[in-house]
Amino acid sequence: MTPARDLWTIASTADAARARAVLARLTADAGLPALDRARFLTAFTARLRRCLGEGGAEVAVRADADGQLHVAVRQPGRPGAWRHALSCPRPVTSPLPSPAGLDGAALAEALLDADADADAVLESLAETEELVGFHREELHQTNQGVLALHAELEAAALAQHELLDAERAARAAAENARRLLTFLANASAALNASLEHDDILRRLPDLLVPEYASDVDIWLADEERTPSGDRAALTAARTGRPQHAARHPGELPGVEDQPPSPLSPDRPLLCIPLGARTVQGVLTLTAPGERFDPDATVMLLELGRRAGIALDNARQYEQHRDVAEALQRAQLTELPEVPGVSLAARYLPATRGLNIGGDWYDAFRQPDGSVLAVIGDVTGHGLRAAVIMGQLRTALRAYAVEGNGPGRILTLLHRMLRHQQPELYATCAVARFTPGDPTVVWAAAGHPPAITRDPGGRVRVLDLKPGIMLGVPLAYEYAEHTVRLPPGSTLALYTDGLVERRAAGIDAGIERLGRALEALSAAELEDLDAAAESLLKPMLHDSEHDDDVCLLLCRTSPA
Structure with a gap:
């Protein structure tokens, strides 16, 4: 089909008007929608109107086969x-x-068609406005x-x-509480680790300054001075x-308010009684700053209570130790002067813990003129051990006194x-x-072996198997042993506190004591008291021992 063309x-x-009417009829017959047709015709008419103002125009119309x-x-x-x-x-x-063929009736009809368009x-605009209104309402609801x-x-x-702020605050409070409880536990352990009254008083300021206090003063009830605050x-x-005592009272829980102290014009004071049942001091x-932290204050009050208990325990311990030590020392024998035998003894109480009261030594004559040298150790410590030691x-x-030998004496003690x-x-x-007899008779009940040293310096440990300990619930007869001691020989009796240490076994201590005894010269053994001191120095060089120490030296006179 040949394309249709025309030029107007x-x-x-x-x-x-005729050209517009022709295009209106043409597009309507071709099925162009009214809205598109109106848009086209409006734009076409506006263009023709402009051209007429400028001298006229030519309109070229062409229709293709594809519509x-x-x-x-x-x-x-x-x-x-x-x-x-x-x-x-x-x-x-x-x-x-052609537009030229249109008459008035056709133009009128075109006008009516234009109105229809x-x-x-x-109508389309109204529908669009309704749709726009619907969408506008929908958009409004969406905006709302x-x-x-x-x-x-x-x-x-x-x-x-x-919630995050509350969680942070709760975590901070929990961390602060954990820190305070950890400090309280560590401080309590440090205070209770010592039973020395003065040591506890020295530790308190070191624990509290400078984090919880800028200055610490400890006043004890038996002091004559006036306390700070x-x-x-x-x-x-x-x-x-x-x-x-502070400028701003009423800020601390469980603490009564007092007028400002003249000794603390700048910072508040907190006075905590030391003790639980009885007040040991203040x-x-x-x-440390403008005021005490409330949580830290609660911890400090509890620390003061525990410090008071530690001080009370230390005071009772010292009293108990002094009584036990006085009782034990009162029962230690003044060594007799015996022809043919020199005696020297040393007793040292424990330097740590309440370990006083179990060790003792003794030396005395029997009715037949012989001399008994005795050393012993009661299990347990303290006042009870000292009393039992006195009974033994x-x-x-x-x-x-009844003339019994060493073995029989131990058998009777065991029964008792x-x-x-x-x-x-x-x-x-x-x-x-x-x-006059160079033979020594001896017996032992579970005690560390004696050590001998002959005049030539040779050392021997009397390591025959000893009998059972005294008091074991078992019937037992103790055997006697003999050892020959040439004139000028030395016999060393001792308790386990001299040779036993936690870091090493007792056998190593016995060997160390034997070497120390062997190292003494004959001249040093002439003064047995000095020799006893010389033996103690290498054995107790660390000056710390958990148990009492007893040493009894017996030396036969040279020929």
């Missing part, structure tokens, strides 16, 4: 043209109608939902921030309740202790020296 000359308004309608408007003598292409649903009729456009969602998100974010400290000592603390010492002397003190045991070694 537009010289007047009537020509423009395309091409319209171009040119002004004669001027380059360029207005072009428009329309895609019509149906083919455009051929040949194209306008109605269609207006978005605003509500934003408000909820903001509230949720605020709540989350508050005078009125508040005296009130705390009298009532047993902590006192606070711990006066100067605040008295019973041993009584059995010796087993029946009178069934839960208490002891070790003991007894050696009998007879004037």
Whole structure:
């Protein structure tokens, strides 16, 4: 099909109206939608109106076989043209109608058709406006939902921030509580690790300064001086309740308020009574800053209570130790002067712990003129051990007066202790020296072996198997042994506190004692007391021992 073409000359308004009417009818027959048709015709008419004002125009119309309608408007003598292409649903009729053939009736009909198109456009516009209104309402509702969602998100974010702040505060409080409890536990362990009254008083300031106090003053109830914080400290000592002397009272939990102290014009004072049942003294603390932290204050009050208990324990321990030591020393024998035998003894109480009261030595004559040298150790420590040691010492002397030998004496002591003190045991070694006889008779009950040194310096350990400990719930007869001691020989009896250490076994200590005895010269052994001191130095070089120490040296006179 040959494309339809036509060229129209537009010289007047009537020509423009006819051209518009022809294109309106043409596009309507081709099925072009009214809205598209109205848009095209409006743009076409506006172009013709401009061209008429400038001298007229030529309209070129071409219809393709595929339904395309091409319209171009040119002004004669001027380059360029207005072009428009329309895609019509149906083919455009051929040949194209000419505008010149239109009469008045056709123009009127075209006018009515234009109104119909306008109605269609207006109807479409109304539908569009209704749809726009619907979407506008929908958009408004969406905006309201978005605003509500934003408000909820903001509230949720605020709540989350508050929860995070609360969590941080809770974690900080928990960490602070953990830190305070850890310090309290460590400080309590440090205070209770010592049973020395003065040592506890020295440790308190080191623990508290500078984190919990800028200055520490400890006043004890038996001191004559006035405590720091005078009125508040005296009130705390009298009532047993902590006192606070500060510029801003009422900030500390469980602490009564007092007027400002003249000794602390710049920082608050906290006066804590030391003790639980009885007040040992007052711990006066100067605040490390402008005030005491409330949580730290609660911890400090508990630390003061525990420090008071530690001081009370130390005081009771010292009293108990002094009584036990006095009792034990009162029962230690003054060594006799015996022809043919020199005696020297040393007793040292333990340097750590309540280990006083178990060790003893003794030396005395029997009715037949022989001399008994005795050394022993009661299990357990403290006052009870000292009392049992005194009973054993008295019973041993009584059995010796009856003329019993070392083995028989130990057998009788074993029976006595087993029946009178069934839960208490002891070790003991007894050696009998007879004037003019170089043979020494000895017996042992679970005691460390004696050590001998002959005049030539040779050392020997009497390591025959000893009998069982005294008091063991078992019937037992102790055997006697003999050892020949040439004139000028030395016999060393000792307790396990001299040779036993936690870091090494007792055998190593016995070997060390043998070497120390062997190292003594004959001249040093002439003065047996000095020789005893010389033996103690290498054995106790660390000056710290957990048990009592007894040493008894017996030396036969040279020929």
